[in-house]
Amino acid sequence: MGKALEGIVVLDLTQYEAGPSCTEMLAWLGADVIKIEPPGGEPGRRALSERADLDAWFFLLLNANKKSVTLDLKTERGRAIFERMVGRADVVAENFGPGAIERLGFGYDALRRINPRVIAASVKGFGATGPYAAYKSFEWIAQAMGGVMSLTGMPDGPPLRTEAGLGDTGAGLHCAIGILAALVQRQQTGEGQRVEVAQQDSVLNLVRIHLREHYVTGTPVPRRGNRSVAAGPSNLYRCRPFGPNDYVFVHCATLEMWRTLTRILGRPELGDDPRLADRQKRAEHAPEIDPLIEAWTEKRTKHEAMEALAGVGIPCGAVLDSGEVLS
Structure with a gap:
């Protein structure tokens, strides 16, 4: 039996963790994921690098099962090549800073003109609308803004981050689910669509059960360390x-x-x-x-x-x- 996403082509413009964790999941499911990197490579290749002459474990753990090609989207030739690739692609995924993909000329409307069936997937810190839409984000920012940091730590101590990638990989998994749903819907409509995930929303979804107390009391949920107040011991x-x-x-x-x-x-x-x-x-x-x-x-x-x-x-x-x- 073949894999679920065999024959699906994903153009992967993502970097660091939130986006690559999404496209890696699609690759594990059988999609043909083509990682498109700028000259010099995606910045995650050197993030947390142990040796200057080798790709970092950080990069390798997030980009398994992918192909890779160097393409400079800031040049006319690079953009022309990418347009041809979009014409044959099923998914284009990116997690650039706010407005970056539009400045390159490949926002959703532009991609749709090239290929009406393409699914344009985007991971941002706070989504495309709202008061924080223009703000950049990384893992710890998403944890702070998504509610989990206020719940983590001892009662008499400050908020703490968790080393689990709730903001990055959590957003990536939510985005992968959205892409899968869009692929299924495309079978019915014949059309692509935009899939947008905010890191803040992803963290909030993962921590929603622990916020239930606020609905009852109307006050912020306190930190309690490792002890549960709902069950014991x-x-x-x-x-x-x-x-x-x-x-x-x-x-x-x-x-x-x-x-x-x-x-x-x-x-x-x-x-x-x-x-x-x-x-x-x-x-x-x-x-x-x-x-x-x-x-x-x-x-x-x-x-x-x-x-x-x-x-x-x-x-x-x-x-x-x-x-x-x-x-």
Whole structure:
């Protein structure tokens, strides 16, 4: 069986992470992705580069399965070649700064005149309209403006960024979904369309469940660190030998899980304690419960704790460092 997007041609003008993560996903699905780079290469080739004579891992991890061609769109010859390529393409993707693709002469209206079936996909920080449309953005800007940074961190500390690519790869995945939908719709209409994704909107979508509290209280949702206020116990617990990543996360979502945990802790009477009868009450009593759990986990390694708990149906996960994950 062939791949889903075999025969689909994507002209990839994207750079850094948000755009390339989108087009890489299309390449994994079988599309013929042609990365069009300016003379000297896409700037992401040297971003976070470990060696001056080699492409950076940052670039390689975001551009697998793609072809590449050098084309200077600021020259008449380069633009003429690109126009011919657009005539045979299904998708054109870009994530230049605001207004850049239009200044090159290849905004959506221009692309549509060349090829009415083409899908023009664009990732921007804040979209094409609104008060921030002219502002540039990167990952951390999207996290700040999308709401996740205000939720991340300890209650008595400042907002923190997360290393997960919510603003960049998160936007890229949203854009890929939009492109797939546009390709399906084109089968019905015969026409292309514009697909536009804002990094801010993508982060907001990914964090929307955690903003639900605002709908109830009408006030900003506070930071709470690793502890959940919706279920308990749900927190990060220290393990032997007490290194920087020797922790296990435990999440008891049901009364049955809680009762199982109390038996493991040697405190089965807590499973029938009316003060701890539901997940919300257990979350409220976290200052009482968490030390009991950590006294147990501190006698074990994170993997021993995980095996003991997961083996009896309690959701948990050891905190794996980069070496453990990659191995």
